[in-house]
Amino acid sequence: MDLKSFTQAIQQIADEKGISREKIIETIEMALASAYKRDYGKRGQIVRATLEPDTGKVMFRQIKIAVDETMIKSEEELAAEEEERVAQMGAIGPNDDIDTGIGRRSRADIDDEGGEETGEKKVRFNPERHIMIGEARDINPDIVSGEELTFALPDQEDYGRIAAQTAKQVIIQRIREAEREAVYEEYKDKEGELVSGLVQRIEGGSVFVDIGRTVGVLPPEEQIPGERYHIGQRVKVLLTLVEKNQRGSGVFLSRTHPRLLRKLFEIEVPEIASGAVEIKSVAREPGSRSKVAVVSHESGVDPVGSMVGQKGVRVSTVIQELGGEKIDVIAWVEDSIKFIANALSPAKVLDVIAREERKEAQAIVPEDQLSLAIGKAGQNVRLAAKLTGWRIDVRSDKSVVALAEEESDAGEEVVAADDGVEAESAVE
Numbered sequence: 001m002d003l004k005s006f007t008q009a010i011q012q013i014a015d016e017k018g019i020s021r022e023k024i025i026e027t028i029e030m031a032l033a034s035a036y037k038r039d040y041g042k043r044g045q046i047v048r049a050t051l052e053p054d055t056g057k058v059m060f061r062q063i064k065i066a067v068d069e070t071m072i073k074s075e076e077e078l079a080a081e082e083e084e085r086v087a088q089m090g091a092i093g094p095n096d097d098i099d100t101g102i103g104r105r106s107r108a109d110i111d112d113e114g115g116e117e118t119g120e121k122k123v124r125f126n127p128e129r130h131i132m133i134g135e136a137r138d139i140n141p142d143i144v145s146g147e148e149l150t151f152a153l154p155d156q157e158d159y160g161r162i163a164a165q166t167a168k169q170v171i172i173q174r175i176r177e178a179e180r181e182a183v184y185e186e187y188k189d190k191e192g193e194l195v196s197g198l199v200q201r202i203e204g205g206s207v208f209v210d211i212g213r214t215v216g217v218l219p220p221e222e223q224i225p226g227e228r229y230h231i232g233q234r235v236k237v238l239l240t241l242v243e244k245n246q247r248g249s250g251v252f253l254s255r256t257h258p259r260l261l262r263k264l265f266e267i268e269v270p271e272i273a274s275g276a277v278e279i280k281s282v283a284r285e286p287g288s289r290s291k292v293a294v295v296s297h298e299s300g301v302d303p304v305g306s307m308v309g310q311k312g313v314r315v316s317t318v319i320q321e322l323g324g325e326k327i328d329v330i331a332w333v334e335d336s337i338k339f340i341a342n343a344l345s346p347a348k349v350l351d352v353i354a355r356e357e358r359k360e361a362q363a364i365v366p367e368d369q370l371s372l373a374i375g376k377a378g379q380n381v382r383l384a385a386k387l388t389g390w391r392i393d394v395r396s397d398k399s400v401v402a403l404a405e406e407e408s409d410a411g412e413e414v415v416a417a418d419d420g421v422e423a424e425s426a427v428e
Helices: 003-017 021-040 075-089 107-113 133-139 161-188 258-268 270-274 303-308 310-321 336-343 367-374 376-388 397-427
Strands: 046-052 057-067 097-099 104-106 130-132 148-153 194-203 206-210 215-218 234-245 248-254 277-285 289-296 326-331 351-355 360-365 391-396
Touching: 003 021, 021 046, 021 057, 021 161, 057 133, 130 133, 161 234, 194 215, 194 258, 215 234, 234 258, 258 270, 258 277, 258 289, 258 310, 270 277, 270 303, 277 303, 277 376, 289 303, 289 336, 289 376, 303 310, 303 326, 310 326, 326 336, 336 351, 336 360, 336 376, 360 367, 367 376, 367 391, 367 397, 376 391, 391 397
Parallel strands: 057 130, 215 248, 289 326, 360 391
Antiparallel strands: 046 057, 057 148, 097 104, 194 206, 194 234, 206 215, 234 248, 277 289, 351 360
């Protein structure tokens, strides 16, 4: 095994994978220790390797743990443990390999490690990995039970095929784990942020977007209805979720989330970054229409004008990014009645009757504005309700007048009926 070939690749791997140089060296040391033990070690040994990256020199050490009588399992405990192990492991033989998740190891090796694998205080004594405290103090007078003693092992540079494959497997697996961890740590902090990437591939309706160090998934339900994607296309997406899984760091993206609209406006409108204008709420039906409520925190700054931009250039840029989605920019006000009236824009509202305790409102509009206020398939009033957080019922002024007249007539009929009854009773 050419150790120098490992060290020459360290920096390249670190740069490409975004993993620290120290982590790469640690991974190689673990792999070398595993290979050494496979070819030259003894059953139960703890072997560690130290790699000098500049020279490729490797030093191997055997570790022994100092133990006293109270830390060693008795014969009775060993017998009981063996019975339990036989029951659990069944047909697995003493020389059979077991997949531990970081490479295959023999059952015998696991048995030798005893309680140290399971976290128990007492151990099965093995002279290859343990040393009695009295003997240990002859070497190091200050050592206490549980501490380690280090013994140098002969250097080896020639390994068998199986050991070399084991080392390679360990390195690849550990580097992948480190890479997944690095990607997770980097993108976890970016949840809820806008990122830009290139469409890498499209599979089963999902779009895979290269966002830098990793590839994010844009599921079908997070895609704008009717939007088409092609390989190499640059898209802006919202990073909604980053999670760890066995196949890597799962990064999930969205083009439909309301926060995407908010983030796009933050890029286009400097007044938002400066704090002069604030987006108070967003209601969105992706690919069709959105409403954005904004307020100004500085006198002389028009919040709606800031969002729209000169000749509509700012809002047009956002609309273009969202594939032509219509956007209504609404002035937010603290007064709920005025805000509800604004939210029903572009319709003109004559009056709003609000029930604060139930968050319900009835908006009265001119007859010729009724269809505009409701919108196609109720979209305008539905978005207004999402934007304000109120349940809104839209009525025309004529229908309200007619209803009032009906109620008035009904009231007169009731009074007349009562009078009739009373009159009838008087005759009797």
